[in-house]
Amino acid sequence: MLQFTRWKTIATLVVCLLGVLLTWPNFLSKERFERLPAFAQHKFGLGLDLRGGAHLLTTMDLDELRKDWVTNLQAEVRNKLREAKVPFTGLGVQAGAVIVNFASPELLDSGLKAVKSMAQTIGNGVTGNSGLDLDIKPAGPNQLTLSPTEPALNERATTAIGAAIEVIRKRLDPDGTKEVAVQRQGRDRILVQQPGIETEQELTVIRDKLRQAAKMTFHLVHPTMTSEEAKQTKVPAGYSLFPATDRGPAEELIETRPVLTGEQLKSASPAFDQRTNDPVIAFTFNSAGARIFGKISSENIGRRFAIVLDGKVISAPVFRSAILGGSGEISGNFTVQDVQQLSTLLQSGSLPAKLTIVEERVVGASLGQDSIEQGKRAGLIGLVGVAAFMIFAYGLFGVFAVVGAALHVVLVLALMSLLGSTMTLPGIAGVVLTIGMAVDANVLIYERIREELRNGKTPLSAIDAGFSRAYATIIDSQLTTFIAGLLMFALGSGPIKGFAVTLTLGIITTVFTAFTVTRMLASWWVQAQDRKMVPAPL
Amino acid sequence: MKFKGFDFFPHNTRWKIISWRYVFIGLSWALALAAAGLLYSRGLNYGVDFKGGTLIEVQTASGDLNIGQVRDKLGKLGLGDVQVQGIGKGNEALIRIGQQPDEKAQAAAAAKVKAALGDGVVIRRTESVGPTVSSELKRTGIYSVLAAIGGILVYVWFRFEWQFAVAGVLALVHDVFITTGMFSLLWYEFDLATVAALLTLAGYSINDTVVVFDRIRENMRKYKKMDLEQLLDLSINETLSRTVLTSSVTAVSVLALYLFGTEAIHGFSFAMLFGILIGTYSSIFVAAPLLLYFGVNRDTVQPSKDKATAKSVKA
Numbered sequence: 001m002l003q004f005t006r007w008k009t010i011a012t013l014v015v016c017l018l019g020v021l022l023t024w025p026n027f028l029s030k031e032r033f034e035r036l037p038a039f040a041q042h043k044f045g046l047g048l049d050l051r052g053g054a055h056l057l058t059t060m061d062l063d064e065l066r067k068d069w070v071t072n073l074q075a076e077v078r079n080k081l082r083e084a085k086v087p088f089t090g091l092g093v094q095a096g097a098v099i100v101n102f103a104s105p106e107l108l109d110s111g112l113k114a115v116k117s118m119a120q121t122i123g124n125g126v127t128g129n130s131g132l133d134l135d136i137k138p139a140g141p142n143q144l145t146l147s148p149t150e151p152a153l154n155e156r157a158t159t160a161i162g163a164a165i166e167v168i169r170k171r172l173d174p175d176g177t178k179e180v181a182v183q184r185q186g187r188d189r190i191l192v193q194q195p196g197i198e199t200e201q202e203l204t205v206i207r208d209k210l211r212q213a214a215k216m217t218f219h220l221v222h223p224t225m226t227s228e229e230a231k232q233t234k235v236p237a238g239y240s241l242f243p244a245t246d247r248g249p250a251e252e253l254i255e256t257r258p259v260l261t262g263e264q265l266k267s268a269s270p271a272f273d274q275r276t277n278d279p280v281i282a283f284t285f286n287s288a289g290a291r292i293f294g295k296i297s298s299e300n301i302g303r304r305f306a307i308v309l310d311g312k313v314i315s316a317p318v319f320r321s322a323i324l325g326g327s328g329e330i331s332g333n334f335t336v337q338d339v340q341q342l343s344t345l346l347q348s349g350s351l352p353a354k355l356t357i358v359e360e361r362v363v364g365a366s367l368g369q370d371s372i373e374q375g376k377r378a379g380l381i382g383l384v385g386v387a388a389f390m391i392f393a394y395g396l397f398g399v400f401a402v403v404g405a406a407l408h409v410v411l412v413l414a415l416m417s418l419l420g421s422t423m424t425l426p427g428i429a430g431v432v433l434t435i436g437m438a439v440d441a442n443v444l445i446y447e448r449i450r451e452e453l454r455n456g457k458t459p460l461s462a463i464d465a466g467f468s469r470a471y472a473t474i475i476d477s478q479l480t481t482f483i484a485g486l487l488m489f490a491l492g493s494g495p496i497k498g499f500a501v502t503l504t505l506g507i508i509t510t511v512f513t514a515f516t517v518t519r520m521l522a523s524w525w526v527q528a529q530d531r532k533m534v535p536a537p538l
Numbered sequence: 539m540k541f542k543g544f545d546f547f548p549h550n551t552r553w554k555i556i557s558w559r560y561v562f563i564g565l566s567w568a569l570a571l572a573a574a575g576l577l578y579s580r581g582l583n584y585g586v587d588f589k590g591g592t593l594i595e596v597q598t599a600s601g602d603l604n605i606g607q608v609r610d611k612l613g614k615l616g617l618g619d620v621q622v623q624g625i626g627k628g629n630e631a632l633i634r635i636g637q638q639p640d641e642k643a644q645a646a647a648a649a650k651v652k653a654a655l656g657d658g659v660v661i662r663r664t665e666s667v668g669p670t671v672s673s674e675l676k677r678t679g680i681y682s683v684l685a686a687i688g689g690i691l692v693y694v695w696f697r698f699e700w701q702f703a704v705a706g707v708l709a710l711v712h713d714v715f716i717t718t719g720m721f722s723l724l725w726y727e728f729d730l731a732t733v734a735a736l737l738t739l740a741g742y743s744i745n746d747t748v749v750v751f752d753r754i755r756e757n758m759r760k761y762k763k764m765d766l767e768q769l770l771d772l773s774i775n776e777t778l779s780r781t782v783l784t785s786s787v788t789a790v791s792v793l794a795l796y797l798f799g800t801e802a803i804h805g806f807s808f809a810m811l812f813g814i815l816i817g818t819y820s821s822i823f824v825a826a827p828l829l830l831y832f833g834v835n836r837d838t839v840q841p842s843k844d845k846a847t848a849k850s851v852k853a
Contacts, residue, residue, distance in 0.1 A: 481741030
């Protein structure tokens with residue numbers, strides 16, 4: 001066991017050297033790091049708790065997605081039934097489903113035939129997960145329900161979250177220079193991390209950008225009926241009352257289904273109205289949007305249309321002529337600041353649904369710097385304390401163990417640099433903790449050697465037995481901690497993840513250094529002795 | 539070779555731990571019941587991670603922070619439960635704002651507090667957790683501790699016999715539970731970092747126990763005729779120096795964290811430090827005696843000779 005073959009020695013030394021080389025760039029200044037060749041530019045990241053910055057967890061309102069879908073569905077059903085000339089007695093939305101009432105079971109049958117084609121296949125036919133996106137079925141002799149299926153809703157949620165991530169990235173970091181991290185978490189969450197954010201003002205800007213969906217839609221206003229009339233009598237089918245923020249009535253009666261959405265916008269920029277000099281938003285539709293806008297404006301000259309932003313009518317101008325160029329202006333009691341902010345939001349696209357901030361952690365850069373300093377100090381003191389203990393208890397072999405422990409720290413940092421992991425405050429705690437665990441393995445070996453010596457073995461065979469027999473015990477005892485470390489990944493949240501990274505990597509390097517570095521040093525020591533009378537080392 | 543280190547821990551001890559098992563197991567029961575009583579009657583001092591609400595760490599630009607004054611100022615805001623706790627060298631404080639009705643109110647409350655504090659203080663850290671996230675974190679926290687215990691149970695069962703697995707895991711649950719009780723007693727903040735410490739503790743506490751179990755198994759093969767009580771005593775005593783020394787070195791590095799680490803990892807390092815102590819105790823005085831109750835089937839522990847040497851599972 002103490003025979004350390006030449007290639008094993010070389011391999012061990014190479015690993016250690018690589019470890020040092022990989023760790024070293026982390027301690028270079030920024031300029032010197034950038035001068036390194038590309039293959040050497042590995043570095044572990046610093047978590048927001050160490051460099052300072054904001055961590056915001058948002059949740060998307062998936063109910064809103066469902067509501068939007070069902071609203072559109074209702075309008076489509078009305079069109080389908082009219083096209084097929086099937087009369088119905090009622091059409092409404094209840095509990096997230098569209099409900100249609102018919103006068104007789106026969107009419108229900110023909111109605112079912114007319115809307116059946118609306119359900120589309122989703123998912124993957126190969127894996128057998130395919131299904132329909134709509135569940136269309138009779139709910140009684142005269143009633144038909146259409147509701148989105150669970151897999152279809154999940155698919156829409158995934159798409160919506162992907163789209164939202166893109167929009168957030170564009171809003172917070174349009175030039176891609178600020179190292180903003182935006183990622184999905186769980187079913188309906190998006191985590192946003194931006195370094196360098198500290199003050200309440202900076203935070204307010206980010207919160208506003210996350211909270212405002214900037215969902216813009218264009219609807220036709222009811223040609224004759226006013227919102228007051230509608231409230232007194234009955235809101236006509238296909239129309240809804242929307243709150244208004246412009247000068248007009250407090251509410252507008254507009255078609256529930258939009259004729260155009262903000263998705264068809266190509267650009268939006270701040271401008272001034274040429275006559276009144278009021279701040280406005282100048283916009284251009286993309287070609288498809290321009291076509292629809294042209295058609296609708298020419299068919300509805302003299303009628304009002306409403307521009308709705310996040311559920312509120314911001315302006316409801318009249319189509320004076322056909323607008324064929326696909327561009328226009330939105331006015332609506334804006335300040336210059338409003339116009340600037342809104343056009344940036346519209347330019348980056350709208351969020352598919354509202355986001356709520358459910359968790360917010362902000363660390364100032366000065367605290368982060370303090371944490372790094374204190375972490376380094378605790379690590380160094382820990383290492384010195386452990387070194388003193390080991391040398392006191394085991395003399396020269398204690399020194400071997402300390403060399404192993406120091407290399408363990410280097411190798412953990414090297415692995416983190418190679419994987420591009422993030423170092424956090426709990427991560428530093430993990431490194432310090434594993435310094436103690438690293439020498440654990442050596443204590444196990446050395447105590448075994450002493451025991452074998454007491455049992456009358458020769459020093460040489462005692463050393464041999466110590467190293468070889470402790471093997472299984474070390475693996476067994478480290479694996480249990482390893483299991484716990486892996487489970488911390490599953491727990492997933494920021495601080496624990498950072499700790500889990502260094503703990504699990506640390507266990508791997510601990511086992512490596514105990515079995516190679518320390519053993520190699522011990523075997524060198526044995527070889528340096530007179531072969532026939534190796535003294536007891538411990 | 540002149541200096542071989544001080545072999546200061548006594549060897550060849552023959553402590554009769556098994557005959558005294560009633561005392562130790564009784565003590566453990568007493569501690570566990572005390573922990574259960576504490577957890578039932580006063581519960582845990584949950585941090586914002588689990589309770590929801592906002593935590594703000596502030597520091598004065600210069601001079602000491604007048605905690606009483608800050609408390610008065612913030613008390614007038616009418617935000618319900620607002621706690622101010624001085625930390626560090628007298629120029630820092632932690633401010634905790636209780637859970638507000640919704641996320642918007644939460645952000646508004648934090649902004650109000652920050653405004654009320656004025657320009658004299660620097661805000662170093664803010665953590666704000668909403669009600670949905672906090673209850674979710676609590677749930678995943680509990681699940682992950684249970685999963686860790688389950689994973690370790692399966693691993694030890696796989697490597698040893700079921701009796702070893704059950705005895706080891708009982709000792710580990712004992713350690714985690716009593717440490718949690720300690721958090722209730724001292725009213726230390728219990729947050730995500732504490733859960734991470736409990737998970738590490740679970741892995742570390744069984745670590746020592748496995749070393750003792752390994753020796754018990756080895757001795758079972760060596761002394762086929764020895765009475766089980768005597769054999770357990772022998773194994774515990776033989777591994778005593780190892781158990782105590784390994785724990786001591788780890789305790790040294792955790793002590794460095796406890797004494798020199800930042801406020802944010804204070805609870806974490808305390809949990810680890812206490813956990814190492816109780817884990818060492820349970821490895822020596824609880825886990826092995828428990829084996830006696832489950833009875834070990836010595837036939838299954840003694841696999842055929844060739845298998846035993848092939849595995850070389852002795853240490």
